[in-house]
Amino acid sequence: MFWTRITANYSFKKLSKEIESVVDDSMEAVGEAASKAMRKRIDKGLSPPLSPFTIKRRNMGKGWANADVGAPISNKPLKQTGALYESLEYNKELEMIEMEHYGIYHDKGHKYSNGVTIPARPFIFYQREANEALNRSKINKKLEKAFSKGG
Numbered sequence: 327m328f329w330t331r332i333t334a335n336y337s338f339k340k341l342s343k344e345i346e347s348v349v350d351d352s353m354e355a356v357g358e359a360a361s362k363a364m365r366k367r368i369d370k371g372l373s374p375p376l377s378p379f380t381i382k383r384r385n386m387g388k389g390w391a392n393a394d395v396g397a398p399i400s401n402k403p404l405k406q407t408g409a410l411y412e413s414l415e416y417n418k419e420l421e422m423i424e425m426e427h428y429g430i431y432h433d434k435g436h437k438y439s440n441g442v443t444i445p446a447r448p449f450i451f452y453q454r455e456a457n458e459a460l461n462r463s464k465i466n467k468k469l470e471k472a473f474s475k476g477g
Contacts, residue, residue, distance in 0.1 A: 335474070336473040336474060337473065337474070338473075340472060340473070340474075341469075341472045341473050343472075344472035345469075345472060348465065348468045348469055348472055350418075351463060351465075351468065352460055352463045352465045352468075353418075353421055354416065354418055355459045355460065355462060355463035356456050356459040356460060356463070357416030357417075357418070357421070357422070357423055358416045358459070359451075359455050359456070359458065359459030359462070360416070360423055360451035360455055360456060360459070361414045361415055361416050361423050361451075363451045363455040364414045364423075364425075364449050364450060364451055365411055365414055367448075367449040368402065368403075368404045368405055368410075368411055368449055369402075369405075371402045371403065372402070372403045372404060372447035372448070372449060373447065374403075374445050374447070375403065376401060376402075376403055381401050384398040384401060384406055385397075385398065385401075389406060389407065395407050403432075403447050404429075404432055404447060404449060409426055410425060410426045410428070410429050410432070413425045413426045413429070414429075423451075429449075429450075430450075431444050432444060432446075432447050432449070433446065433447065433448050433449055433450045434446055434448075435447075
């Protein structure tokens with residue numbers, strides 16, 4: 327008669343205790359990297375550039391719907407008052423990047439019923455930044471450590 331003994335050099339019990347922490351750390355790293363990448367895109371300047379009309383209005387301290395917004399902090403697209411730019415933050419509790427509600431209109435473009443068109447100026451992060459953030463978060467090493475019996 328033969329007896330076979332199977333042993334494992336990993337612990338699912340240990341992993342189950344640590345997986346939430348590993349995933350949370352990685353999610354936070356990706357979220358923070360993504361919000362930084364979005365701000366970096368805005369800093370570089372997005373296409374299409376602002377029209378001469380829009381620059382003139384900005385320099386007069388006028389914003390959307392003729393609102394008085396004061397002197398612009400920049401004549402780059404999406405950076406008139408800094409409100410959208412500053413709102414790009416990862417919310418760890420909600421596990422999402424928060425931004426001013428109108429940000430999506432600028433990213434995708436939008437045409438209002440009165441005929442006013444906002445051109446698309448994509449700034450929302452792409453997969454490359456997420457992959458780089460995951461690599462920096464060392465998720466593989468953390469998972470390996472969480473799986474191991476000894477570590």
